[in-house]
Amino acid sequence: MGDSFGDRPRGRTAAEEGVIRDEAAEEIAGEHGKLGLPAAIALIVGNIVGTGVFLLPASLAAYGTVSILAMALVSIGAVALAVVFGRLGARLPEGGGPYAYAKDAFGEFSGFWNAWSFWLTAWIGNAAIAVVWVNYVGYFLRWDSPAARIALALVALWVPALINLSGVRNIGVFALVTTVLKFVPLVFVAVVGLFFMRGADFGPFVATGGSWIAALSTAGALALFIYSGVESVTIVAEKVRDPARNIGRASVYGVLICAAMYMLSTVAVFGVVPHQALVGSTAPFADAINAMFGGSVGGGVMAACAIVSGIGAINGWTMLVAEMPMAAARDGLFPSVFARRSRRGAPWVGIVAGTALTSLVVFYNYLGSEGGFDRILLIATFTTVIPYFFSACAQLFWLVTGAREVKGARLGRDLAVTALAVLFAFWMTYGAGTQAIFVGFLMLLVGIPVYIWTKARRGEYGPGGEAAVPAAGHDR
Template identity: 30%
Template sequence: MGKTTVEAPGFAKTLGLPQIVALYVGSVIGSGVLLIPGLAAEKAGPASILAWLVMSILVVPMAITMGLLSARYPSAGGVSTFVRNAYGDRFGNMTGWFFLLSVPMGAPILSVTGANYLGVLLHWGDTQVYAAAALMLIAVLSMNVLGMHVAARVQTIVVSLIISILILAVVAALPHASANNFVPFAPNGWLSVIQAAGLLFWCFIGWEAVTHLSEEFVDPAKNAIRGVLWSAGIVALLYFSVAMLTVATHSYGIGISAASLSVMIQLSLGPVGGWIVAVTALFICIAAANAYIGAASRIAYSLAQEKVAPRWFGALHPKYRTPIGGLLFLALCFAVVLGVLYVRWIDLSRLIELPNASFIATYIGGCLAGTRLLKDSRAGRIASWTSLLFTVGLYPFLGWSALYPVAIALLSLLWERRKKTEETV
């Protein structure tokens, strides 16, 4: 058993149940809702609905595992604290670095995605798109400097707008739905449904992010699990509704699947629908970036407290008591990543594979911790083992990007060895 993470008294308990739900929903519903329903339908046809149903069920144990662990071990360290308590400092630190080194790439990807939706409508060039992406990140960083209570209030408003717009898209598409669009049901065979299910996993990543904010929950023992259950229900319902109407209106196919939500809403609303989807995309990307930036800045603080990250990572704002050291680290990384994307040294589709891999590694660590820390809870045991088998089974299919967490683990071990050498000199 490792030592429990030492937390400073600077983080106030300001997040009630509505804010917790908003943060969870905002971190899970990302750009996937704009892309994946159409791509999954193109891959598996109407039978893709079965893949959505199965994934909506399988993701519940993952959400429950993270919720139960947050309730028992509320900490800025999030998943790394769970792993630390279960398997010791070395693996806890490693898991913390998995998450921290995902966000410097993940948040710029989100901001560029949101800016691109506006750019298409406004006929922007690359410079304008990347300037808008940078402004988006600056805004989210600024909210997090002022405090999570400010960021959480903004998140609640933004998530409410996202849910309203997605409901509007579904309702607007209902008059154009037809049972004929469900025939043939599995045109590409049943194997394609399994392949589609693998694609859908990326829509449900995000439960781990809010664990890093759990120390700021009001009554975490009660609200953490209530928050994930409400969020899981909302997320599953929204995804399934959008996917069902995408199929029912046949708003997918070669050349249009990546914009299926826009195609679907324009059936009733015309060009105005394109603007609605663009605004939705902007809100979605801001909400997800907000959740992840808030979480990553706190894991940076936690790692500094454990003395396995540079000391300045642990700096707190003298007035707002927010982790400005972690936010500064993220800001520097964002500038580098946006620059690399702008000069086209790597494209979004390739870059996104790296944070995806380290997020999966984070989940594996959290689920492993759950199998040990939740042994006294029947629901916890079932949820942890189900989630663990699912995530471990997925990992071999990540391809070359599976090496990214391995590289992070090696760097973490080298840092640990260096610190021990310094202490003995």
């Protein structure tokens, strides 16, 4: 406990602790390397582009080609959110991302609640990625029993955990390699498929039979889920080289890359695979390759691509599942054990605890009631959006109340982009659905006793004093 950053020896001021903490972080980063701009971009792209993109065109086709417009609108919102994260990261280049921004703008409890919400997102969401990953591995192995699927899911979770435990340099290399490997076939379909498109394959503008506005809204809510991860690099700001400059660049470049790939690939698949076939497809990218060149090789190629994509996404999210609570623990707002680091600089408690909790969710999915996967995915979506909303509001708060150096046209631009990001996050919350919001909110409420316990451990009782020193003899 004495070696962890979350423990404050008696008599040391908060400022002194902050200096020591920063020096320790710099020492670890200097020894084990930092993420450069390419690796930071790869982390964002790897976390955003998981396994869902491989089923996305089929899901959107059910609403008609209006869903292409919906995806364009959602992509604009995601870019606005990336710009906001870039501005926040440049102004406050600290680890924890949304946690640090909410804490800076609205106080400790808001910061804690964002950290808690994101922590829930990271380990719940990893279970959803692992379940889809197992489905693609099953294309080759044909292991259909619950026990076999659980075993494969555990491999998908614990191999990235071991990579994360080995240090930040290996995480960055793994993210870069998996991002390149999974992008090659996706970009191939997105670019080559444009030359095979036929107007008759696109289908109707609205395929639901209702109004185009209702179809646009529903398709947009579905497309919102694919941009989770836009905040990834802000959470590991202390591991990024020149964070004040590179956080913004990585955030915007990463989202733009994903948006371009999403738009081009979706349009290509819509135009290559006949509409009725696409609506019922379980492997739309494989069907697109087969439609372009004939045969059935597309299924194996895209299954392999999805396997690489999934393991890369789990690797990145495993990093985040430990970084967020570590940042909060170092500020005394999470149990101090989460601030412990290994000799390689890895926050090993957060990695192990998060992966263990994800493993339990996997067991629930395969051994619990039917429909568990959908519930897991939607709850993770809701808990993701809470930090997005608070981050956008933190930027709005800063612009309105404290941005004395931002004036004129730039202030107007920043206000417009931030307002768009706030609306985008609100829309994402709505898209998660009432049941997911209800269950997710209950999970957020569970964090309040943890916050109370953590404050008591710091010797802070009642509304006074941010860093009160415990009375002599007090058992900490």
